Amino acid sequence: MPKADAPNGKGSPMGLGGPARLPKVAVIGRKKSGKTSLVEALLRELRRRGHRPAAVKHIAEKGFSIDRAGTDTWRHSEAGAEISMAASEGQTAIILNRELDIASLEALASAIGADSMVLEGFSAKVLEDEGVGKIICAARAEDAEYYSARAKGKVIGVYSPGPGSADALNGLVEGAIAFISGERARLAARAMLPGLDCGRCEWGSCDRMARAISEGMAGAGDCEVIRSKPSLRAEIIVGGAEVPIQRFASEIIRASVLGMVSKLKGVSIRGDESIRIEVIGRGRAASG
Ligand code: SF4
Secondary structure (H helix, E strand, C coil): CCECCCHHHCCCCCCCCCCCCCCEEEEEECCCCCHHHHHHHHHHHHHHCCCCEEEEECCCCCCCCCCCCCCHHHHHHHCCCCEEEEECCCCEEEEECECCCHHHHHHHHHHHCCCEEEEECCHHHHCCCCCEEEEEECCCHHHHHHHHHHCCCCEEEEECCCCCCHHHHHHHHHHHHHHHHHHHHHHHHHHHCCCCCCCCCCCCCHHHHHHHHHCCCCCHHHCHHHHCHHHCCCCCEECCEECCCCHHHHHHHHHHHHHHHHCCCCCCCCCCCCCCCCCCCHHHHHHC
């Protein structure tokens, strides 16, 4: 029985999840609506242009396994392997005997070397996710309306398979690749920002600022926290004496501590606060 991953990967024994790493496009729609043909065309074009996409297919069937009863890998899983792998000269199959959410699948794909993700299905999850570009496959107008009305974030387009739909398919592939390029720029910009969501810039949040940077409407220097950095520093005192640290190390420690503290319930961080953390050890108890 597959074990469910923790929501958004936090607390997962594999340590997966965390912030988004890869641009993601999902191809959604009902059965036999042309999803796989569209995914195939998109993967081929991404590959042709030098991208390294990961493809993930959602299987709704309860109890599904890609493994077959009686094979060696199946026997390994039955005997309790958390991960069962089969390695041959040209392919490696990894069967993880638990369910993963999209954030964890993304982290796994990123760790293995993918630079983008193409999801087939997962409509219940991705319709709500503004960070995922969506292509809706719909043979009937009411299906297109159903998915469009519920989709948050970018809908790249609607595909209706049939005679004369090849041009539409090519246009959607181009649209998906443009979305992936834009997302890559946005994620790179997001990685430059402190992630404190302090609301002090005109964009109000790090995500919105990252989008503005990726669209050429802002620069990282517009972040108030980055702007005030030169006057900020972290100080480490051990046993009453300050430990000399380089500016770069000081900034890493300062940003990490602010990042951790900003995640605590009820704490709002601007980025220029003084924070004092004291680790109380036996030395102080003895002397104090
Ligand atoms: S000022 Fe910087 S840290 Fe604060 S919300 Fe804007 S981009 Fe994020």
